[in-house]
Amino acid sequence: MQPLLTLSDIIFRRGDFALRIEGLDLRAGRIYLLEGGNGAGKSTLLQLLALLLPPAAGTIRFAGEPVADEAQRQRLRRQITLVEQNPYLFDTSVYRNLAFGLRLRARGGETQERHIRQALQRVGLAGFKARHARALSGGESRRVALARAMVLRPQLLLLDEPTAGLDREVLPIFEECLAALPGQGTTVVVASHDGDQSRRLAGEVLTLDQGRLSMASRPASSQPRPSAMET
Amino acid sequence: MDYLLNSLDAALGMIAHLDREVLDAVWTSLYTSLTAIVLGALLGIPLGALVGLGRFPGRRLSMTLLNTLMALPTVVVGLVLFGLFSRQGPLGPLGLLFTPWALIAGQVVLAVPIVANYTVAAVAGADPRILPTALTLGAGRLRGSWQLLLEVRFGMMAAIVAGFGRVIAEVGVAMMLGGNIRGSTRTMTTAIALETSKGEFAFGLALGIVLMGVALIVNLFLHQLQQR
Numbered sequence: 001m002q003p004l005l006t007l008s009d010i011i012f013r014r015g016d017f018a019l020r021i022e023g024l025d026l027r028a029g030r031i032y033l034l035e036g037g038n039g040a041g042k043s044t045l046l047q048l049l050a051l052l053l054p055p056a057a058g059t060i061r062f063a064g065e066p067v068a069d070e071a072q073r074q075r076l077r078r079q080i081t082l083v084e085q086n087p088y089l090f091d092t093s094v095y096r097n098l099a100f101g102l103r104l105r106a107r108g109g110e111t112q113e114r115h116i117r118q119a120l121q122r123v124g125l126a127g128f129k130a131r132h133a134r135a136l137s138g139g140e141s142r143r144v145a146l147a148r149a150m151v152l153r154p155q156l157l158l159l160d161e162p163t164a165g166l167d168r169e170v171l172p173i174f175e176e177c178l179a180a181l182p183g184q185g186t187t188v189v190v191a192s193h194d195g196d197q198s199r200r201l202a203g204e205v206l207t208l209d210q211g212r213l214s215m216a217s218r219p220a221s222s223q224p225r226p227s228a229m230e231t
Numbered sequence: 232m233d234y235l236l237n238s239l240d241a242a243l244g245m246i247a248h249l250d251r252e253v254l255d256a257v258w259t260s261l262y263t264s265l266t267a268i269v270l271g272a273l274l275g276i277p278l279g280a281l282v283g284l285g286r287f288p289g290r291r292l293s294m295t296l297l298n299t300l301m302a303l304p305t306v307v308v309g310l311v312l313f314g315l316f317s318r319q320g321p322l323g324p325l326g327l328l329f330t331p332w333a334l335i336a337g338q339v340v341l342a343v344p345i346v347a348n349y350t351v352a353a354v355a356g357a358d359p360r361i362l363p364t365a366l367t368l369g370a371g372r373l374r375g376s377w378q379l380l381l382e383v384r385f386g387m388m389a390a391i392v393a394g395f396g397r398v399i400a401e402v403g404v405a406m407m408l409g410g411n412i413r414g415s416t417r418t419m420t421t422a423i424a425l426e427t428s429k430g431e432f433a434f435g436l437a438l439g440i441v442l443m444g445v446a447l448i449v450n451l452f453l454h455q456l457q458q459r
Contacts, residue, residue, distance in 0.1 A: 088360035
């Protein structure tokens with residue numbers, strides 16, 4: 001089957017830092033865990049995968065289509081959503097935050113209402129629709145950002161340290177949401193420091209070391225086990 | 232001292248009794264300044280956003296130019312536009328000189344650099360995550376930039392309020408392009424300058440009090456916006 005996203009001979013430079021990816025295939029409906037220490041280049045790689053940064057050299061293909069220019073990047077970004085480690089919520093209600101991307105995709109009306117309600121329920125914030133985004137706690141903001149991305153049903157969802165610093169009781173909510181996404185056709189890439197998260201999510205592990213993707217492996221179990229997600 | 236106290240008493244009396252002449256000047260000032268700031272915002276906000284968000288050769292020069300234009304002397308603006316609007320000038324056939332529209336045009340020239348500079352500052356101080364967030368949620372560059380402006384809307388409002396404060400208090404443009412024609416182009420500032428010189432000190436004082444009141448309201452509003 002054709003990979004969802006392919007990187008070939010990618011080079012990206014920022015100051016003294018250089019990211020080099022000789023080859024990477026992300027297959028549809030999988031979970032990938034991106035591991036690596038601080039400064040390894042995880043956030044930069046996620047921004048490249050999100051088509052927010054153009055590489056200095058190399059080729060990115062989305063569903064076999066080479067990504068050539070900004071117009072194409074803009075069009076394909078409708079299929080890819082990145083949730084940053086410290087996500088920005090627009091200075092408005094939770095509802096309007098979730099509706100932002102849906103409106104751009106002309107998915108309004110009752111469908112929009114239903115999708116937003118479902119997404120908020122999944123992240124455990126069912127009653128938060130009318131709350132102002134700036135009145136939320138850090139953990140609630142992260143969950144709203146996750147819901148805002150999930151409601152778009154992207155083909156590729158990228159998350160940068162989504163659970164770092166979160167309360168232990170919130171962690172299972174995140175991991176259950178992420179584990180369910182491949183079944184809905186979404187490929188998930190999670191950058192994480194947490195080695196146990198790889199085991200709990202049973203995803204394929206990608207390891208970045210000093211800007212080089214040095215290893216890609218599949219753990220023994222390839223299916224998420226809900227019981228194993230309890231911490 | 233009696234002269235001052237008597238004049239103040241007369242000025243307060245004019246305000247309290249809604250003196251027709253005072254109201255005319257206040258109305259002319261308000262409607263020309265409000266029209267000018269609306270037009271100035273329509274030009275200045277996109278210009279400021281372009282300079283603040285754009286990456287193009289000459290961007291730094293544009294910022295320096297905008298900063299310089301902010302300190303443009305009002306009489307120089309009045310002088311240049313007088314040349315353009317005068318009978319022998321290129322825009323003479325339009326017959327705009329000594330009409331409210333000439334006055335408004337001059338005020339727009341004064342307002343645009345202020346609105347644009349405040350917009351550049353608001354955009355530069357915006358959270359750097361706004362644009363990437365909008366882009367990753369599916370917005371194009373233009374929609375993302377619009378979202379950024381919405382996020383710094385209090386800065387935008389401060390830009391408009393600051394521009395309004397500048398145009399309503401200026402006298403050079405109003406004097407040179409308006410001509411202080413009673414019931415048409417006589418603004419608070421031109422009336423204060425010219426009527427006082429004719430001995431109507433109480434009248435000038437009444438307008439001065441109203442102008443100070445407007446300036447106070449504008450500054451209180453600006454202060455509130457800057458606290459957000």
